[in-house]
Amino acid sequence: MTSSSVAAADVVIVGGAVMGSSTAYHLLADPNFKGRVVVVEKNPTYELSASALSAASIRQQYSSAVNIRISLYGIQFLRSIGERLAVDGERPEIGLREGGYLYCATEAGAAILAENHALQTAEGADILYMDPSSLKARFPWLNVEDLKAGTWGHSGEGWFDGWGLLQAFRRKARSLGAEYVQGEVASVEREGNRVVAVHLRDGTRIPCGALVNCAGSGGSALAKAAGVSIPVQAKRRYVFTFTCRDRIENCPLLIDTSGAYVRPEGEGGFICGASPEADVDPDWYDDDPASQDIDFSFFEEFIWPALAHRVPAFEAIKPGRAWAGPYDMSLLDHNAFVGRAGEVENFYLCNGFSGHGLQQAPAIGRGLAELIADGRYRTLDLSELNFERAIENRPLFERNVI
Known part of the structure; x- marks a missing residue:
């Protein structure tokens, strides 16, 4: 294959889904950045991206302060997305619904819930701590017999159209000058501790001043190509849908004590899922069609019984369609790696979000833009998410993982 070179980019971002497009937008909107941004996207349909296939929600109910702050910024961004990401007077709409998260706890988990x-x-x-009687008064359809407490997001938590957010970031980034190139990175060219170019499978060479890894399920492979090993593994997650015979009024995004979740979707519908146990947690491979296979027994034997116990009306449901998608898991601590990739001084990581990517995209994109443009975080300090914690085996544990 004949190699060809294109004009140098100040920043090459690999992966154009929500993280890559947020970073591109924030860079080009930053008055301190004057440069060319090229976004390399393997599959511009995004049909297999976590941005398109996840449950698309936002919460502040974390156990680490940095994650809470990231999502507090995120909800402000989502509330004002029409003004922030409008293009030629056309305002994006993502259907944000602040229905709240409801975390349930038995006696065993109540102390941790209170601490969080x-x-x-x-x-x-804006989170309310509720005893069983308060939970029953607000959510009369909820089984509270085995609960000691619950916490509910009174405002600032809910769900939205993840596909709409991705497209809004992408359209705005393009309007500001971001160039999107379809291709797959085959290799990364380094000189000492710096990346100097990426090579695509079609032979194209793109020189760059900085490289940002927003490759999602392909993030570990891209890091390896640059000579960096990151503890991130793409896992497979299932989303199941159903309708319920009875009406469930004011249903939030419910996190059962079992780990199963459910939230409303559309008129009378619901989506649900859960993380499998580690020893049966399947991997995801973009190029393997089997990764899209769905284990319906996981719904029938675990998710449905758990949800029917918590919400008795869910004993009478009609299952609908289901799908599988990628989930780039941080094997160290279920928190993302954001910032410089160790000794490779102009290679930036944006990987391992462990299901939190969509809601964290506004703050992470802004933070990476600041780090690239100024060499530091100006507004929200994301240094706790740095890669050094993996090098030093210093995990930042997050208790509230879904």
Whole structure:
């Protein structure tokens, strides 16, 4: 294959889904950045991206302050997305619904729930701590017999159209000058501790001043091509849909004590899922059609019984369609790696979001843009998510993982 070179880019971003497009937008909107941004996208349909296939929700109910702060910024961004990402007077709409998250706890988990709640409210999140009688009064359809407490996002938490957010970021980035190139990175060219170019499978060479890894399920492979090993593995997650015979009023995004979740979707519908146990957690491979296979027994034997116990009306449901998608898991601590990739000084990581990517995209894109443009975080300090914690085996544990 004949190699060809294109004009140098100040920043090459690999992966044009929500993280890549958010980073491109924030870079080009940053007055301190004056440069050319090229986004390399393997599959511009995004049909296999987590951005398109996830449950698309946002919460502040985390156990680490940095994640709470990221999502507090995120909800502000989503609320004002029409103004922020409008192009030629056309305002994007993502159908944001602030129905809240409801975390349930038995006696065994109540102390941790209370500890997390104290941190969340100290950071400014609008979360209510509720005893069983308060839970039953607000959610009369909820089985509280085995519950000790629950926490519910009174405002600032909910769900939205993830596909709409991706397209809004992408359209705005393009309007500001981002160039999107279809292709797959075959190799990364380094000189010492710097990346100097990426080579695509079609032979194209793109020189770059900085390289950003927003490759999602392909993030580990791209990092390896640059000489960096990151503890991120793409896993497979299932999303199941169903309708319920009875009407469930004011249903939030419910996190059962079992780990199963459910939330409303459309008129009378619901989507649900859960993380499998580690020893049966399947991997995801973009190029293997089998990765899209769905284990319906996981719904029938685990998710449905758990949800029917918590919401008795769910004993009478009609299952609908289901799908599988990628989930880039941080094997260290279920928190993303954001920032410089160790000794490779102009290679930036944006990987391992462990299901939090869509809601964290506004703050992460802004932070990476600041780091690239100024060499530091100007507004929200994301340094706790740095790659050094993996090098030093210093995990930042997140208790609230879905």
